[in-house]
Amino acid sequence: TGSLYIVATPIGNLADITLRALEVLKSVDLIAAEDTRNTGRLLSHYEIGTRCVAVHDHNEQQKIAWLEQQLLDGKNIALVSDAGTPLINDPGYHLVSAFRAKGYSVVPIPGACAAITALSVAGLATDRFLYEGFLPAKTKARQERLNELRQEPRTVVFYESPHRILDSLVDIVTCLGAERELVLARELTKTFETIQSLPAQQLLDWVKADPNQQKGEMVLMVAGYQKAQQQLPVEALDTLKLLQVELP
Ligand code: SAM
Numbered sequence: 001t002g003s004l005y006i007v008a009t010p011i012g013n014l015a016d017i018t019l020r021a022l023e024v025l026k027s028v029d030l031i032a033a034e035d036t037r038n039t040g041r042l043l044s045h046y047e048i049g050t051r052c053v054a055v056h057d058h059n060e061q062q063k064i065a066w067l068e069q070q071l072l073d074g075k076n077i078a079l080v081s082d083a084g085t086p087l088i089n090d091p092g093y094h095l096v097s098a099f100r101a102k103g104y105s106v107v108p109i110p111g112a113c114a115a116i117t118a119l120s121v122a123g124l125a126t127d128r129f130l131y132e133g134f135l136p137a138k139t140k141a142r143q144e145r146l147n148e149l150r151q152e153p154r155t156v157v158f159y160e161s162p163h164r165i166l167d168s169l170v171d172i173v174t175c176l177g178a179e180r181e182l183v184l185a186r187e188l189t190k191t192f193e194t195i196q197s198l199p200a201q202q203l204l205d206w207v208k209a210d211p212n213q214q215k216g217e218m219v220l221m222v223a224g225y226q227k228a229q230q231q232l233p234v235e236a237l238d239t240l241k242l243l244q245v246e247l248p
Helices: 019-027 036-045 060-072 093-101 114-122 139-148 165-176 200-209 234-246
Strands: 003-007 030-033 052-054 077-080 105-109 129-134 155-160 181-186 194-199 218-222
Touching: 003 019, 003 060, 003 093, 019 077, 019 105, 030 036, 030 060, 036 052, 060 077, 060 093, 093 105, 114 155, 114 181, 114 194, 114 218, 139 165, 155 165, 165 181, 165 200, 165 218, 181 200, 194 200
Parallel strands: 003 077, 003 105, 030 052, 030 077, 129 155
Antiparallel strands: 155 218, 181 194, 181 218
């Protein structure tokens, strides 16, 4: 029986692929790709001639039986998505859970992931973080989601799309406050890579003022909620404590 390799590919810069990923893509019998034309560009760049089949959101469940037969025939399969790590906002969940449940060997070949890449340079807390994928497309649902996250103490990571970034920022200002610290990481590993840290309202103004900042691929990170600092000076707090003891 063959193995299913889950192979991370670059998120922009084609050089961001591991030696092991290239070896696996070269040696497997079959590559299951989200978009065969897109993966074809990566493969031809590295002169890899492995056969590609399309496995995307709309046919993943139907393809599982066929891919299982390939494994049973002793074929090794690599799963790749258009960019980064499969299953992270990309197809593969049904395939991996089905194959693991059946006891087949599912092997990770790690590499780029936009969320982790963005966190690595954001300068926000990374000891704990929450990955939220894309915010809902409709304003009401988006505001509901943001309101749920208002007191979230961990750094929150969102994937964003160019046509929604302004609406999302407006809702973030409304729901999380104008002062909440944000980091926008755009076009990571590509020519126009930009990483900007600003309070929510200022980031909104900055993105609004420059249409270039509304283009391309982006990760938006939100600093975790921090309880308001004690407003009173330490001496006043000490006096209050004394009074609490003394007063009836
Ligand atoms: N599987 C991918 C990963 O591991 O990050 C994510 C795929 S998801 C369909 C595509 C989204 O990832 C984009 O809309 C954007 O939010 C984010 N993304 C992908 N590449 C990026 C890049 N080079 N810079 C910033 N964000 C990126």
